[in-house]
Amino acid sequence: MTQFHAGKHTEQLSGCPLGNAAVGQSGGPTAVINQSLVGLVKGLRGHDEIQGIFGMRFGVRGLVNDDLLRLDRIDDGRLSNIAATPSAALGSTRDKPDHNYCRRIFDACKRHNIRYFFYIGGNDSSDTLRIVSEMAISRNYELRCVHIPKTIDNDLPQSDHTPGYPSAARFVAQAFIGDDLDNRALPGIKINIVMGRHAGWLTAASVLARRYPGAGPHLIYLPEIPFDLNQFTQDVQAVYEEHGRCLVAVSEGIANDHKVPILKAAHHHLEKDAHGNIQLSGTGALGDFLVETLRQVIDKDARIRADTFGYLQRSFCGVASEIDAAEARSCGFRAAQIALSSGKSVSSIAIKRISTHPYECEIVPIAIEDVAAQTRVMGPEFLQGTNDVSLTFIDYLKPLVGKLPVTGRLYDDDHHNTTAAAVQ
């Protein structure tokens, strides 16, 4: 991929305003969001136009509350450690600023002479930047805004993929590789609930565990395909009868053909039974509901279990994808370059894939309108039937996740004496 080297810019940058830069992190953390932060800091250093680099504590909330940190004098060793650390080092926020909130953000920029505004986040963050930038233009205040994309959901438009997704996908793949072997050793039906409210990208990454004939996940359910509970039980029964076990990947966002999330549909049903006393909220509910559904129809002796991967997917320490880390770093660095070299007042960034074999991509500026408040779901070329992903998707995903740990087996499922001779 394109490399961006840190260091003092040599060409003369005409027309760049003199002032401070501010950076914030927003939304759900990822394993590499701090790489973007560090890449940005390194990209801004050494430019005379940048007087100070301010970190907003807990996103724009820190900006409006004057809760800011100086980031320009942190030594490289500490920056390296922070870059390799999961979650948002500045703190994050779930605030989705309305017009008044954006006005307070703009006022804070003026108060601190902030002329460069960077926000690392999803499409809500890009929308905030768009509004603040419009305010600055209408008030004739020179402010350069760059959105740095981040989400494990991989659902931002225009990008081949989003920083944070490859590492979360790697976690899901390593989890499924192990859980498939666990399910193979103690056969039964196992359901794993994976994050992704509207798009199935992360759940689909489970497919990388299919590394031998008969390996799971045997079924993959995504929000892109309407979920039918009867079809689900039939699918599971069929796999269980064929393989004597069944590993299932289910997106937390699966919804019926009226786009009602299955968890909500189940909740309504159960609430009625319970005269309003029982709530199915909480993270284990969807998995438990699917297990109970299967228990009604699958033979009594079957082991049926569910795990909900939860927040581990976005914060687990120690399984980041190397490509993801490098790209997230480059996105931060590139954002600094864009702010300092383009005449545009507001911009976002996208990762464009140049080729898959060998994997190569570039990081390019895109219009903020192309990313703000939109969601990118998996296209039909990545789906296979109602419960699987395509080979095209596997080809797309593999280079992002990187080399996975080597595993070995003693026997094949169909002919168990292939690798170790059976006793005569």
Place this chain on the structure above:
Amino acid sequence: MTQFHAGKHTEQLSGCPLGNAAVGQSGGPTAVINQSLVGLVKGLRGHDEIQGIFGMRFGVRGLVNDDLLRLDRIDDGRLSNIAATPSAALGSTRDKPDHNYCRRIFDACKRHNIRYFFYIGGNDSSDTLRIVSEMAISRNYELRCVHIPKTIDNDLPQSDHTPGYPSAARFVAQAFIGDDLDNRALPGIKINIVMGRHAGWLTAASVLARRYPGAGPHLIYLPEIPFDLNQFTQDVQAVYEEHGRCLVAVSEGIANDHKVPILKAAHHHLEKDAHGNIQLSGTGALGDFLVETLRQVIDKDARIRADTFGYLQRSFCGVASEIDAAEARSCGFRAAQIALSSGKSVSSIAIKRISTHPYECEIVPIAIEDVAAQTRVMGPEFLQGTNDVSLTFIDYLKPLVGKLPVTGRLYDDDHHNTTAAAVQ
């Protein structure tokens, strides 16, 4: 630790029976149970007394059903891959053999001229070996049985720790390091449910995430201490008021002072409300119940979430502890030595710690009666009050888990401008 080198035994082994060896894996898989399998195979190779090495598919079930694999001719490269693979490569079983089942096991040993019987498992496995060995002695059939310990629960007596535990503890530590930073970035109350029905060893490993002042887990609840729901809510409230957030580690096996598991107590309560229609079974139930309990008393705006780590703790691919892998391998190798050199008909193995600084241990034979059907819980020296572990426990655990990934922070919780200057 003591090293055991593979290779042909040079000393004359008098009185060892001539025949086949058989090995099985039992109970919940671990990240390193295949290391013990491979260590055993390597320890048995090159000994003339051993005619064939048979692997039982799915534990003793494979033995009684003549479902056996030849393990003596697998090349070293493949063995290395299998050793590094989580879960039980032979398949496992939950069968707990009664006297009749043990009789069928003994008959199978005679049928296949099995003279060396190795079973990698927890205390149920050791009990099976004990019974089968007694049958062999009473029938004058020479059979050498060695139990190779394995459990992520770390609850076998006599051992300093059990192969499988350090790797699961490492997973829990890495999960909590990331989740603590996630909770720090988006403050709220977060509960993580960790495996361990009767002993808190694995839940206690979460303490390794406390790497800076104010870090979580702030509260740790273990089965060794009676759990009081009112005290729990008071504890959480106090931490939440002090830190603005609260990360909690909860063992799945927490029980009230009548030794009734909290999940069961909650289940009874909810079942009554729901007129018998609702079951709180399934893995997410305890976490969801605790979240709902806190929601009744904590302010409405608080983010309260629960994750249940589930099977990922024992099968996740790629985070094994190096010490654990080496020790599990040595246990397998040592089991072969014990069977071939001691005159004993049945034995188990324990890891004894020689010193902590530097870490050193040895693997020694112990009497099977000392491990069979017993459970080792955490002693009072490892506990601190009603919701924490002691420094003694941390000292005990650290060398087992090994060096954890380096992380960095931008600011301290109490004085947030220590590492990065606050904006004046």
